[in-house]
Amino acid sequence: MNKIRWGVLSTANIGRKKVIPAIQASERGEVVAVGSRSEDSARAFADELGIPVAHGSYEALLADPNIDAIYNPLPNHLHVPLSIQALEAGKHVLCEKPISLDVKDLQALKAAAKAHPKQKLMEAFMYRFHPQWQHVREWLERGDLGQVRTYTAFFAYNNRDDENIRNLPDIGGGGLMDIGCYGISSARHVYGAEPVRVVGSVQPLAGYEVDCLTSAIMEFPDGTATFTVTTKTEATQWAEIHGEKGMIRLEKPFNPEPGDENRVTLVISGEKQTFSFPEPNQYQLMVDAFSQSIQEDTPAPTPLWDAEANMRIIDALFTSSDESRWVNLD
Numbered sequence: 165m166n167k168i169r170w171g172v173l174s175t176a177n178i179g180r181k182k183v184i185p186a187i188q189a190s191e192r193g194e195v196v197a198v199g200s201r202s203e204d205s206a207r208a209f210a211d212e213l214g215i216p217v218a219h220g221s222y223e224a225l226l227a228d229p230n231i232d233a234i235y236n237p238l239p240n241h242l243h244v245p246l247s248i249q250a251l252e253a254g255k256h257v258l259c260e261k262p263i264s265l266d267v268k269d270l271q272a273l274k275a276a277a278k279a280h281p282k283q284k285l286m287e288a289f290m291y292r293f294h295p296q297w298q299h300v301r302e303w304l305e306r307g308d309l310g311q312v313r314t315y316t317a318f319f320a321y322n323n324r325d326d327e328n329i330r331n332l333p334d335i336g337g338g339g340l341m342d343i344g345c346y347g348i349s350s351a352r353h354v355y356g357a358e359p360v361r362v363v364g365s366v367q368p369l370a371g372y373e374v375d376c377l378t379s380a381i382m383e384f385p386d387g388t389a390t391f392t393v394t395t396k397t398e399a400t401q402w403a404e405i406h407g408e409k410g411m412i413r414l415e416k417p418f419n420p421e422p423g424d425e426n427r428v429t430l431v432i433s434g435e436k437q438t439f440s441f442p443e444p445n446q447y448q449l450m451v452d453a454f455s456q457s458i459q460e461d462t463p464a465p466t467p468l469w470d471a472e473a474n475m476r477i478i479d480a481l482f483t484s485s486d487e488s489r490w491v492n493l494d
Contacts, residue, residue, distance in 0.1 A: 183288075192451070200219070201220075202220055235258050239336065243262075256285070256454075259288060300414070314388055315350070339376055340375050352477075354405055363484050378393050410433065411430075
């Protein structure tokens with residue numbers, strides 16, 4: 165079995181710290197090249213991470229015939245155009261979340277994916293590949309909690325760098341796009357359904373033009389989901405699922421580090437069990453799952469319609485906050 169040969173667009177930190185090491189440790193992939201806007205930057209990055217080839221432009225990387233798949237961790241406004249270029253160059257694409265700036269922006273990428281059906285395209289929501297979430301899905305599908313009625317999540321970090329892409333409005337910065345998308349995606353994952361309406365508060369803080377504090381309620385056919393995300397408080401995260409017969413609490417639902425104790429608590433009719441998931445690297449699991457879909461020519465593990473459904477809710481929450489009202493979802 166030949167490994168999938170990966171090229172990485174840009175020298176972004178998420179690539180350096182998370183995804184490139186995951187590909188390099190994976191069973192099915194290897195990183196063979198990186199591309200940056202300058203050859204010096206690309207070469208320094210490649211030397212640091214042991215990548216054989218450095219390209220001084222994104223175009224050169226995409227034209228490299230020795231690359232099978234592209235990882236796109238560029239700022240949000242470049243997700244769609246560079247992913248389209250990659251598909252047109254005959255490459256498979258794993259694109260960081262959120263996959264587009266809004267639903268309208270996504271349509272061109274959908275058209276490109278349809279025009280190039282041999283290429284796989286997937287949004288990189290790595291958390292779903294972690295065994296803790298696979299256990300959660302098993303418990304939910306088995307009915308251990310009974311009917312789920314509420315899901316609640318909190319996710320925060322403290323980023324006050326004015327030049328950081330997460331604090332720049334013109335390129336898709338802000339808390340809702342960066343981490344609110346996890347609250348939306350995980351709620352949909354828990355219910356296995358789409359919300360019927362949403363309401364949100366999307367707030368910038370003094371000195372910033374992007375949302376720094378966002379809270380939302382999503383109404384599902386059988387219950388509700390709420391989340392709060394902030395980019396200007398002490399870093400923390402947690403999630404809880406409450407059903408008619410029990411509850412689940414995830415201590416680190418979205419980006420647990422390999423080696424963390426990473427506990428998940430299951431309570432059924434007052435009886436408590438605690439499970440620990442210290443070892444898995446969810447980025448590696450995601451990369452191997454996507455690589456396998458390429459090698460075996462099976463559908464990408466997470467379909468494009470899922471990314472569009474998540475994006476539609478992000479759009480609705482911005483509208484809800486702007487217009488101070490509930491927004492219905494068709």
